[in-house]
Amino acid sequence: MMMLTKMMGAAGALSMLVQTLSLGAIGAIGLAAAPAQAASYWGCDSGFAFQTVASGARCFKASRIESAAPLPCVQVPTPAGPIGAALRVDFNGNTDVCATQVGITITASVTCGLGYTMDRRAGADRCLKTIPAEERQPTRKFAV
Numbered sequence: 001m002m003m004l005t006k007m008m009g010a011a012g013a014l015s016m017l018v019q020t021l022s023l024g025a026i027g028a029i030g031l032a033a034a035p036a037q038a039a040s041y042w043g044c045d046s047g048f049a050f051q052t053v054a055s056g057a058r059c060f061k062a063s064r065i066e067s068a069a070p071l072p073c074v075q076v077p078t079p080a081g082p083i084g085a086a087l088r089v090d091f092n093g094n095t096d097v098c099a100t101q102v103g104i105t106i107t108a109s110v111t112c113g114l115g116y117t118m119d120r121r122a123g124a125d126r127c128l129k130t131i132p133a134e135e136r137q138p139t140r141k142f143a144v
Contacts, residue, residue, distance in 0.1 A: 039143070039144050040141055040142070040143055040144075041141070041142045041143075041144060042057065042138035042139075042140065042141060042142070043138055043140045043141075043142050044059035044138055044139075044140060045059065045139070045140060047061055048060060048061050048134070048136070049061070050138065057137075057138055058135050058136070058137065058138070059135070059136050059137070059138050059139075060133070060134070060135050061133065061134040061135075062133055063130065063131060063132050063133040064130075064131050065128055065129070065130055065131070066116075066128070066129045066130075066131055067119075067126050067127070067128055068112070068113065068116060068126070068127045068128075068129070069124075069126065069127065070087075070096070070110040070111060070112055070118070070125060070126070070127055071110070071111050071112065071113060072087075073085035073086060073087050073098030073108075073110070074098065074108075083100075084100055085098035085099055085100040085107075085108060086098065086099060086100070087110065088107075089123060089124050089125075090122075091122050091123055092122060093120065093121060093122045094120070095109060095110070095118075095120055095125065096110045096120075096124065096125045097109060097110060098110060110125060112127035113127065115129050116128060116129045117129070
Protein backbone atom coordinates (compact mmCIF):
# COMPACT_ATOMS: atom_id res chain seq x y z
CA MET A 1 0.00 0.00 0.00
CA MET A 2 2.92 2.29 0.72
CA MET A 3 4.21 1.97 -2.83
CA LEU A 4 0.72 2.66 -4.16
CA THR A 5 0.51 5.80 -2.05
CA LYS A 6 3.73 7.17 -3.51
CA MET A 7 2.54 6.50 -7.09
CA MET A 8 -1.00 7.78 -6.78
CA GLY A 9 -0.56 10.40 -4.14
CA ALA A 10 -2.41 10.61 -0.86
CA ALA A 11 -5.75 11.66 -2.38
CA GLY A 12 -5.80 8.75 -4.86
CA ALA A 13 -5.00 6.18 -2.14
CA LEU A 14 -7.75 7.56 0.08
CA SER A 15 -10.21 7.35 -2.78
CA MET A 16 -9.25 3.72 -3.47
CA LEU A 17 -9.57 2.88 0.24
CA VAL A 18 -13.06 4.40 0.40
CA GLN A 19 -14.12 2.44 -2.70
CA THR A 20 -12.77 -0.80 -1.20
CA LEU A 21 -14.57 -0.19 2.10
CA SER A 22 -17.79 0.67 0.28
CA LEU A 23 -17.67 -2.50 -1.79
CA GLY A 24 -16.87 -4.56 1.32
CA ALA A 25 -19.82 -3.05 3.19
CA ILE A 26 -22.16 -3.79 0.28
CA GLY A 27 -20.93 -7.34 0.13
CA ALA A 28 -21.47 -7.79 3.88
CA ILE A 29 -25.08 -6.51 3.95
CA GLY A 30 -26.06 -7.56 0.42
CA LEU A 31 -27.60 -5.48 -2.29
CA ALA A 32 -30.97 -4.34 -1.01
CA ALA A 33 -33.20 -3.00 -3.77
CA ALA A 34 -34.84 0.29 -2.98
CA PRO A 35 -38.60 -0.06 -2.65
CA ALA A 36 -40.36 0.83 -5.90
CA GLN A 37 -42.28 4.03 -5.42
CA ALA A 38 -45.29 4.80 -7.57
CA ALA A 39 -45.02 8.00 -9.55
CA SER A 40 -47.90 10.43 -8.95
CA TYR A 41 -49.50 12.40 -11.75
CA TRP A 42 -52.37 14.86 -11.82
CA GLY A 43 -55.14 14.62 -14.38
CA CYS A 44 -58.55 15.95 -15.34
CA ASP A 45 -62.13 14.84 -15.01
CA SER A 46 -63.92 13.35 -17.98
CA GLY A 47 -64.69 15.92 -20.68
CA PHE A 48 -61.72 18.12 -19.80
CA ALA A 49 -58.44 18.23 -21.74
CA PHE A 50 -55.16 18.37 -19.82
CA GLN A 51 -53.09 21.34 -21.02
CA THR A 52 -49.82 22.86 -19.98
CA VAL A 53 -49.48 26.63 -20.05
CA ALA A 54 -46.72 29.02 -19.03
CA SER A 55 -48.07 29.28 -15.48
CA GLY A 56 -48.52 25.52 -14.97
CA ALA A 57 -51.13 22.98 -15.94
CA ARG A 58 -54.88 23.25 -16.31
CA CYS A 59 -57.96 21.25 -17.20
CA PHE A 60 -59.82 22.91 -20.06
CA LYS A 61 -63.21 22.39 -21.69
CA ALA A 62 -63.95 24.51 -24.78
CA SER A 63 -67.13 26.55 -25.08
CA ARG A 64 -69.96 24.73 -26.77
CA ILE A 65 -73.57 25.07 -27.83
CA GLU A 66 -76.17 22.70 -26.39
CA SER A 67 -79.29 21.92 -28.38
CA ALA A 68 -82.66 20.82 -26.98
CA ALA A 69 -86.19 20.35 -28.22
CA PRO A 70 -88.73 23.06 -27.40
CA LEU A 71 -91.06 22.51 -24.44
CA PRO A 72 -94.07 20.33 -25.30
CA CYS A 73 -97.36 21.97 -26.15
CA VAL A 74 -99.92 22.07 -23.32
CA GLN A 75 -102.43 19.24 -23.46
CA VAL A 76 -105.12 18.36 -20.94
CA PRO A 77 -105.82 14.62 -20.50
CA THR A 78 -109.49 13.64 -20.56
CA PRO A 79 -111.25 10.25 -20.59
CA ALA A 80 -111.88 10.75 -24.31
CA GLY A 81 -108.17 11.47 -24.94
CA PRO A 82 -105.91 14.48 -24.65
CA ILE A 83 -107.37 17.84 -25.58
CA GLY A 84 -105.19 20.79 -26.25
CA ALA A 85 -102.57 22.18 -28.49
CA ALA A 86 -100.49 20.17 -30.91
CA LEU A 87 -97.19 21.18 -32.42
CA ARG A 88 -97.44 22.62 -35.91
CA VAL A 89 -94.05 22.71 -37.60
CA ASP A 90 -93.46 25.45 -40.17
CA PHE A 91 -91.25 24.46 -43.10
CA ASN A 92 -90.73 28.02 -44.41
CA GLY A 93 -88.45 29.24 -41.64
CA ASN A 94 -91.20 30.91 -39.64
CA THR A 95 -92.09 30.21 -36.03
CA ASP A 96 -93.48 26.80 -35.08
CA VAL A 97 -96.69 27.05 -33.04
CA CYS A 98 -98.80 25.07 -30.62
CA ALA A 99 -102.27 25.07 -32.20
CA THR A 100 -105.66 23.79 -31.14
CA GLN A 101 -108.96 23.84 -32.96
CA VAL A 102 -112.07 24.12 -30.84
CA GLY A 103 -114.45 25.88 -33.16
CA ILE A 104 -111.70 28.41 -33.86
CA THR A 105 -107.96 27.99 -34.19
CA ILE A 106 -105.96 29.12 -31.18
CA THR A 107 -102.20 29.30 -31.48
CA ALA A 108 -99.39 30.00 -29.07
CA SER A 109 -95.67 30.28 -29.69
CA VAL A 110 -93.45 27.34 -28.97
CA THR A 111 -91.17 28.11 -26.01
CA CYS A 112 -87.80 26.98 -24.72
CA GLY A 113 -86.64 25.98 -21.27
CA LEU A 114 -84.83 28.36 -18.93
CA GLY A 115 -81.51 29.62 -20.33
CA TYR A 116 -82.22 28.52 -23.91
CA THR A 117 -83.02 30.74 -26.91
CA MET A 118 -85.20 29.75 -29.85
CA ASP A 119 -83.47 28.90 -33.12
CA ARG A 120 -86.14 29.39 -35.76
CA ARG A 121 -85.52 27.54 -38.99
CA ALA A 122 -87.24 25.65 -41.77
CA GLY A 123 -88.55 22.44 -40.22
CA ALA A 124 -88.68 21.85 -36.49
CA ASP A 125 -87.35 24.76 -34.43
CA ARG A 126 -84.83 24.02 -31.71
CA CYS A 127 -83.59 25.62 -28.52
CA LEU A 128 -79.93 26.56 -28.11
CA LYS A 129 -77.84 27.36 -25.05
CA THR A 130 -74.26 28.67 -25.18
CA ILE A 131 -72.06 27.18 -22.47
CA PRO A 132 -68.85 29.17 -21.83
CA ALA A 133 -65.40 27.61 -21.73
CA GLU A 134 -64.34 26.14 -18.38
CA GLU A 135 -60.88 26.10 -16.83
CA ARG A 136 -59.85 24.52 -13.53
CA GLN A 137 -56.86 23.05 -11.77
CA PRO A 138 -56.12 19.34 -12.19
CA THR A 139 -57.76 17.57 -9.24
CA ARG A 140 -57.51 13.85 -10.03
CA LYS A 141 -54.40 12.13 -8.71
CA PHE A 142 -53.15 9.05 -10.55
CA ALA A 143 -50.40 6.69 -9.39
CA VAL A 144 -48.42 4.75 -11.98
